[in-house]
Amino acid sequence: IDGDALNFPADSTVPMLVGTIGTRLSEAAGRLADGLIISNHAPLPLVGRTADRGRAAAALVGRDPSEFRVFAYVPFSLRESSSEAHRALKPSIARTLARAAGNDALEAMYAVDGILSADEIGNIAAKMADGTDPVDLIPDSVVQRLCVSGDAEEVAARIRQYEAAGVDELVLFELSTADDPVTTMRQAVALAGS
Numbered sequence: 001i002d003g004d005a006l007n008f009p010a011d012s013t014v015p016m017l018v019g020t021i022g023t024r025l026s027e028a029a030g031r032l033a034d035g036l037i038i039s040n041h042a043p044l045p046l047v048g049r050t051a052d053r054g055r056a057a058a059a060l061v062g063r064d065p066s067e068f069r070v071f072a073y074v075p076f077s078l079r080e081s082s083s084e085a086h087r088a089l090k091p092s093i094a095r096t097l098a099r100a101a102g103n104d105a106l107e108a109m110y111a112v113d114g115i116l117s118a119d120e121i122g123n124i125a126a127k128m129a130d131g132t133d134p135v136d137l138i139p140d141s142v143v144q145r146l147c148v149s150g151d152a153e154e155v156a157a158r159i160r161q162y163e164a165a166g167v168d169e170l171v172l173f174e175l176s177t178a179d180d181p182v183t184t185m186r187q188a189v190a191l192a193g194s
Helices: 023-032 044-061 082-100 105-109 118-129 140-146 154-163 181-193
Strands: 017-020 035-038 069-078 149-150 169-173
Touching: 017 023, 023 035, 023 044, 035 044, 044 069, 044 118, 044 140, 044 154, 069 082, 069 154, 069 181, 082 105, 082 118, 082 140, 082 154, 105 118, 118 181, 140 149, 149 154
Parallel strands: 017 035, 035 069, 069 149, 069 169
Antiparallel strands: none
């Protein structure tokens, strides 16, 4: 970039992360970058495949794959009951799916692991446009497959699934839907460390 400069001293230790779920970019990130950021509402199997691709590409060029960091943005809800937790995330999921409707690549992202078909996503988008309550559109099973959501036991188990899929850091959001976000955040940290 010509004519522009940083207004702070450059530090060569700042990591370069690539935000993607795509095959080519995750492989390029493995070869060139320090890690990946995987976007919200990405199905866990896709998260695992993306992390694996990045680390495999790092290994192919002689880099230590264990130093390749993977971050995943994941909607989060912790409540006394699973149904309460899932209910809090349904509007966000419905909006994301409505935006994905008609986009072949995004629809395929949900279809490949059997989460929702393109027709189901199109139906959600149409009903959202008609004003249907998003809580009525999203099954609990979809929330369970796209989020960290449930009671304490379910949340702890789900965090372990992301860890097993190769995620180093979970970026939890939607905490604002909790009655007491700070307490909920403390509970999430405790569950992640347990």
